[in-house]
Amino acid sequence: MEIRQENGVEEHDLTQHYEVLQELGDCYTSVGNGIEAQRCYEKAASLGPDEPGPYVGLGVVALRKNLLDDAEIAFRVACRLDLNCDEAYAGLAMVAQQRDDYKQAFQLYLKCLELDTDNLTALLGLFQTSCQMGSFAEVIHYLEVYLNMHPGDASVMFSLAALYMKDGRFEQSRKILLDVLTLDPANKDAANLLEEVEHSLAQTKQS
Amino acid sequence: MVDSPEMAENYETKLGPMVSVLIPTFNRPRYLSEALASVLYQSYRNLQVIVINDGGEDVSDVVNSFGDPRIVFISNKENRGKAFSLNKALTRAEGKYITYLDDDDLYYPNHIETLVNALENETNCQVAYSDLYKSYCRIMPDSSRQVLSKVVEVSRDFDRFFMLYFNHALHVSLMHHRDLLEKTGPYNEELNILIDWDMTRRLAFFSDFYHVCEITGEFYSPVGESDRISVQRRKDKNEYLRNVLTIRTTRPAKPWTKIEDMSIIFIADLLNQEAGKTLGLIWRHTFYPYKIYLPLPQADFNRIDTDMPNITLVPVNPLSSRVEKIDAALARCEGEYVVIVPSGFPIEEMWVEDPLYALINSSVSRQGFELEGSRDTCWAAVVRKGDLRFARGRFPNLPVRESLKAAGIVLRHLCPEEIPFQFDSLLKEAQTAEKDGNWAKAARMFEHIANHHQNELWMKTLAAKASYKAGDLNKALKLSSEVNQQRPTVNTLLLEARVNREKKNFSLAIELLEKAEQILGDPIQKIRNSKFRVGSQEGQELLWK
Numbered sequence: 021m022e023i024r025q026e027n028g029v030e031e032h033d034l035t036q037h038y039e040v041l042q043e044l045g046d047c048y049t050s051v052g053n054g055i056e057a058q059r060c061y062e063k064a065a066s067l068g069p070d071e072p073g074p075y076v077g078l079g080v081v082a083l084r085k086n087l088l089d090d091a092e093i094a095f096r097v098a099c100r101l102d103l104n105c106d107e108a109y110a111g112l113a114m115v116a117q118q119r120d121d122y123k124q125a126f127q128l129y130l131k132c133l134e135l136d137t138d139n140l141t142a143l144l145g146l147f148q149t150s151c152q153m154g155s156f157a158e159v160i161h162y163l164e165v166y167l168n169m170h171p172g173d174a175s176v177m178f179s180l181a182a183l184y185m186k187d188g189r190f191e192q193s194r195k196i197l198l199d200v201l202t203l204d205p206a207n208k209d210a211a212n213l214l215e216e217v218e219h220s221l222a223q224t225k226q227s
Numbered sequence: 228m229v230d231s232p233e234m235a236e237n238y239e240t241k242l243g244p245m246v247s248v249l250i251p252t253f254n255r256p257r258y259l260s261e262a263l264a265s266v267l268y269q270s271y272r273n274l275q276v277i278v279i280n281d282g283g284e285d286v287s288d289v290v291n292s293f294g295d296p297r298i299v300f301i302s303n304k305e306n307r308g309k310a311f312s313l314n315k316a317l318t319r320a321e322g323k324y325i326t327y328l329d330d331d332d333l334y335y336p337n338h339i340e341t342l343v344n345a346l347e348n349e350t351n352c353q354v355a356y357s358d359l360y361k362s363y364c365r366i367m368p369d370s371s372r373q374v375l376s377k378v379v380e381v382s383r384d385f386d387r388f389f390m391l392y393f394n395h396a397l398h399v400s401l402m403h404h405r406d407l408l409e410k411t412g413p414y415n416e417e418l419n420i421l422i423d424w425d426m427t428r429r430l431a432f433f434s435d436f437y438h439v440c441e442i443t444g445e446f447y448s449p450v451g452e453s454d455r456i457s458v459q460r461r462k463d464k465n466e467y468l469r470n471v472l473t474i475r476t477t478r479p480a481k482p483w484t485k486i487e488d489m490s491i492i493f494i495a496d497l498l499n500q501e502a503g504k505t506l507g508l509i510w511r512h513t514f515y516p517y518k519i520y521l522p523l524p525q526a527d528f529n530r531i532d533t534d535m536p537n538i539t540l541v542p543v544n545p546l547s548s549r550v551e552k553i554d555a556a557l558a559r560c561e562g563e564y565v566v567i568v569p570s571g572f573p574i575e576e577m578w579v580e581d582p583l584y585a586l587i588n589s590s591v592s593r594q595g596f597e598l599e600g601s602r603d604t605c606w607a608a609v610v611r612k613g614d615l616r617f618a619r620g621r622f623p624n625l626p627v628r629e630s631l632k633a634a635g636i637v638l639r640h641l642c643p644e645e646i647p648f649q650f651d652s653l654l655k656e657a658q659t660a661e662k663d664g665n666w667a668k669a670a671r672m673f674e675h676i677a678n679h680h681q682n683e684l685w686m687k688t689l690a691a692k693a694s695y696k697a698g699d700l701n702k703a704l705k706l707s708s709e710v711n712q713q714r715p716t717v718n719t720l721l722l723e724a725r726v727n728r729e730k731k732n733f734s735l736a737i738e739l740l741e742k743a744e745q746i747l748g749d750p751i752q753k754i755r756n757s758k759f760r761v762g763s764q765e766g767q768e769l770l771w772k
Contacts, residue, residue, distance in 0.1 A: 033363050033375070033376045033378055034363055034375045034376060034450060035375070035376070036363075036375065036376030036377070036378070036717060036718065036721065036747075037374055037375050037376055037377075037747045038375070039721060040717065040720075040721055040740055040743045040744055040747060041744065043721065043724060043725065043728065043736070043740055044737065044740040044741065044744060046728070047724075047728055047733050047736045047737045047740060048737065050728075050733050051733045051734070051737070066373075067373070067375065
């Protein structure tokens with residue numbers, strides 16, 4: 021053992037207060053307490069001025085209050101602080117979607133998924149906007165990638181089955197819906213869609 | 228007003244014994260005000276608060292602004308250093324107990340009450356210490372502190388052997404009987420850093436330390452370049468080493484009640500370069516208190532030219548054999564333990580402390596240890612003085628090693644489980660696993676240490692974090708929850724909250740995080756709102772209850 025001098029400072033030692041406030045803000049957001057969430061995110065932003073997290077949180081709070089301009093500003097700040105902040109792009113996409121700008125929303129969801137193929141918000145947002153716009157090819161690809169990594173995610177499986185059906189790929193749709201019902205036999209949406217798919221399949225065979 | 232001896236006695240009985248709080252200060256008036264407030268708003272009232280301005284900018288306004296008659300203010304005309312200031316303050320101290328606070332640190336309102344209660348009611352130790360948060364902060368343009376984190380960096384149960392090696396009790400968290408200073412002597416004014424360790428080390432010669440596992444205050448560590456004088460001075464490695472060696476070779480006046488002395492008999496046929504080098508290595512690498520006995524012909528005494536302390540020259544006949552030299556030195560040895568070491572013996576860290584620790588803790592009598600590196604031509608060992616004298620008395624004509632054997636004293640080598648600092652070795656191994664990202668191994672090791680090597684809360688905290696990183700959420704939850712039930716810290720609250728959040732238990736996560744946020748908040752605001760603050764009606768009532 022040698023004579024020791026100073027212990028090094030761990031990175032966590034400089035971010036702990038920020039982490040507590042960010043976590044607390046996220047918890048308040050989860051339970052729908054926007055006022056407290058906003059207070060926490062604002063304090064977190066002052067402690068971690070270079071961190072995008074609090075601005076994403078502030079954007080989500082604003083979005084829930086339907087303050088789209090405030091939300092956009094917050095998400096843009098987060099993007100500026102971290103060009104690879106997938107959550108900020110998802111937030112901006114949601115703002116665009118709320119404004120019925122589906123094309124912009126679609127592009128932003130795609131950008132988000134490029135940064136994080138796991139981002140479920142973006143995946144489902146992409147599904148919604150593609151349904152609204154009627155273009156499915158790209159979103160089908162992302163949902164397939166996601167399901168390869170997270171097999172058994174019933175909500176994504178259902179979305180993919182719906183897209184396959186809209187794209188005329190009934191057999192693939194039927195197969196996935198059967199898997200969903202194996203996982204969750206009580207899933208009424210899946211059962212209804214399966215009925216619809218099987219009806220379409222029968223019609224296709226007849227013709 | 229206390230105006231008769233009987234009344235004074237009643238007053239003391241009701242309030243508890245007086246505690247003298249020593250606050251040296253130098254050029255930090257803003258923080259001094261907060262530090263002083265944290266003392267004056269203590270729940271424990273019977274205080275003498277001694278503020279010593281060590282030649283820095285005038286702080287009399289700060290001190291006077293409190294208008295508290297318990298304050299004694301001393302001002303040095305010039306900057307003489309912390310040790311000088313503390314010694315000066317000690318000449319004025321009247322309390323049964325002494326405690327310390329730096330001018331930029333804070334006590335929580337229960338700090339003094341907790342330690343007095345421990346010393347009066349829970350232990351026979353004459354020294355107690357608690358845990359403190361190390362508060363990392365950013366200094367803002369208006370010189371206020373923005374807290375970035377509060378971490379319990381050290382929460383170590385008392386370990387005398389380790390205390391001799393290095394400090395593990397924070398000075399600011401220490402309280403001791405004032406009487407003990409008569410035995411330890413005053414603060415060493417020759418030191419310019421580590422003066423606190425010098426004192427805690429000397430206190431350990433006379434008392435065990437009682438560890439109160441509660442967090443009762445905080446000390447600050449600004450990020451970036453620290454303005455702390457002690458931190459600046461530690462950067463000079465030579466100066467640092469000089470201070471460390473001065474401390475390690477300090478021997479308070481005897482009798483020592485808690486440490487047994489060690490005598491090193493150094494055998495050199497010639498006072499040559501090799502002998503000088505070996506002595507130098509002993510000086511550098513020995514931390515257990517020792518005195519060296521150097522048997523030499525009288526004519527060689529004036530050839531000794533060294534700054535090395537604690538050397539006793541033993542006159543011997545120039546024609547004396549090695550055995551005769553050892554016998555001559557042994558007759559003078561004060562220590563309970565005797566080490567025999569020849570010139571040229573390989574001296575490294577722990578060279579003598581490893582076997583000495585085994586000997587001290589061995590329940591087997593009549594045994595000694597040969598040192599690592601000992602061989603027939605360069606023999607070195609540590610034994611009890613009584614055993615060695617017995618062997619030499621019975622078999623004076625045999626060589627030392629043979630006389631010990633003949634007297635039935637077994638000389639052996641160490642087993643790995645006998646070496647000291649097992650806790651530290653395991654901790655280091657676990658931390659290496661952490662650094663390598665082997666979180667599961669680290670978690671297992673921290674838990675093992677918690678169960679077998681004291682320091683339970685500290686180790687459980689580390690085990691909880693490692694378990695979380697290893698993905699074992701249930702274990703992380705169990706461990707962090709156990710710690711939080713006994714002594715919540717920001718880190719363990721944050722961890723328990725994270726696991727609960729991941730389990731979608733948001734209300735409990737919020738409760739835990741709010742507690743953490745409260746701890747991270749401004750302590751001065753809390754102290755100022757305390758019911759014990761001076762001038763408050765409740766405070767006055769409590770004072771006289």
